[in-house]
Amino acid sequence: MSRMYFHAKDEDVEVAGPDRHWLARVSEDIGETQLGLSQFSNKDHWILPLLDCHGEERHIRSTLRHGDRKITVGDREFEPWTLNLNAAMRLGSRSIKLAVRIHAQCEIHLWVEDKNRGWLAGLIEDALKINVCRPNMGWDNVISLMRKDNVGPVFMSFSVTESFPDGVLPYDHENDEPVGGWDEAVEHMREKERALELKPDNFDDYYFRDGADFNTVHELVKGTKPGHLDG
Secondary structure, eight states, X not given: OOEEEEEOSSXXXXXXXXXXXXXXXXXXXXXXXXXXXXXXXXXXXXXXHHXXXXXXXXXXXXXXXXXXXXXXXXXXXXXXXXXXXXXXXXXXXXXXXXXXXXXHHGGGTOEEOGGGXXXXXXXXXXXXXXXXXXXXXXXXXXXXXXXXSSOOOEEEEETTSOOTTGGGSOEETTTTXXXXXXHHHHHHHHHHOXXXXXXXXXXXXXXXXXXXXXXXXXXXXXXXXXXXXXX
């Protein structure tokens, strides 16, 4: 079974993989509410010409979630994945925002500085109370790690992708091993990957890339003549 890992220098804890998929579902469902899809008919929905799909709700959702087609309006191009993430971030509570960040960034080593571990523990506790994070999946161990003294920064990984710290270190192909260790990886993250840091300073107004969501695209569609739409 897959796992989400939280890595400290001297300790790792894990959350069961099914909760990664649960967080993905939470994120996708919340984000797609911005589209106002009907369970009956969406034949006149503004997004259909951009997706080249029919109007069944499940087909639209499947196309957005699993297709590799980008959405183009005029000279602008959007990835449905990012539109959904930003829509969920705008619509969601702080627990939903946490779910979106973990879903989107756990594989690329979402992380928290030592000084903010207690703050993150509180977010996880709140998410557990409303079943955004589910009980008996390992979150209690994450909370315990976050509340320990002198742990240092904590970094995430997912079991089916690269672990931490190896995943961020340069690789020596001749010797078939990464170059460096924990301290070098932490230095790299602090210098190069601040956008992946969970912190209270920007948590409530954090968005992905340029912040565009489905409403952004809709406004562009409304301002563009139908003959100029690129599907």
